[in-house]
Amino acid sequence: MIYDKIDNxxxxxxxxxxxRLGLEFLRDIDPGIEKGVHQxxxxxxxxxxxxxxxxxxxxxxxxxxxxxxxxxxxSGEEKIASLPLEFLQETKAYNPDIDAAFYKEATVSPxxxxxxNRCFAVYFPQDGHMPGLSVAAPCxxxxxxxxxxx
Numbered sequence: 001m002i003y004d005k006i007d008n009x010x011x012x013x014x015x016x017x018x019x020r021l022g023l024e025f026l027r028d029i030d031p032g033i034e035k036g037v038h039q040x041x042x043x044x045x046x047x048x049x050x051x052x053x054x055x056x057x058x059x060x061x062x063x064x065x066x067x068x069x070x071x072x073x074x075s076g077e078e079k080i081a082s083l084p085l086e087f088l089q090e091t092k093a094y095n096p097d098i099d100a101a102f103y104k105e106a107t108v109s110p111x112x113x114x115x116x117n118r119c120f121a122v123y124f125p126q127d128g129h130m131p132g133l134s135v136a137a138p139c140x141x142x143x144x145x146x147x148x149x150x
Contacts, residue, residue: 001082001129002122003113006072012122018044019068019122022146026072026120029144033074043149050142053078053134061088061103061128066096068148069123071131076141077116079133083108088128103128116141125150 002012006027013020021044038046053076063085071080088103095101113121114135123129 001111001124001127002120004120006118006120016148018148019070022046022070022148023120025146026070026144029072029074031074031142033144040146044146046144046146048074048142048144050140051132052138052140053132054138055134057130057132059102059130060091061105061130062100063088063103063125063128064099064123065094065101065125066099066150068125068150069129070120070146070148071115071123071129072120072144072146073116074142074144075116076139076143077114077135078131078141078143079135080113080115080121081110081130081133082113082121082123083110083128085126085128 009023009027021040025040033048035048087108089106090101091104092102115121
């Protein structure tokens with residue numbers, strides 16, 4: 001997992017060209033971007049959505065095998081809980097059609113990160129993460145999840 005301000009993207013650009021492309025897209029994003037899927041390259045796409053955060057995520061934690069998630073808010077703020085997979089118990093087996101398996105906490109409390117205000121988080125396949133959580137109270141958000149092929 002990586003958690004930082006988008007202003008520091010140079011620190012992560014050398015990890016991969018695809019990750020750099022996704023972070024630069026977020027750094028330069030137009031706040032008026034339309035909802036939906038935006039293909040950035042054959043291996044990188046951005047999914048823009050709008051919703052209200054919630055005190056709890058009914059699906060629990062998720063983890064992906066084929067894609068890395070870069071999560072970033074255009075507006076609002078959101079809490080994301082995260083734990084390495086070894087601290088989670090699988091509740092729904094991996095589904096390749098949605099590239100996700102679902103989990104619940106098994107042994108330890110999660111790390112909580114707040115995205116918004118130019119902060120982003122990157123979740124790799126070994127990182128279980130539970131997005132969409134409210135910080136103080138539910139609020140509307142406009143979010144981009146950049147999916148980077150592993």
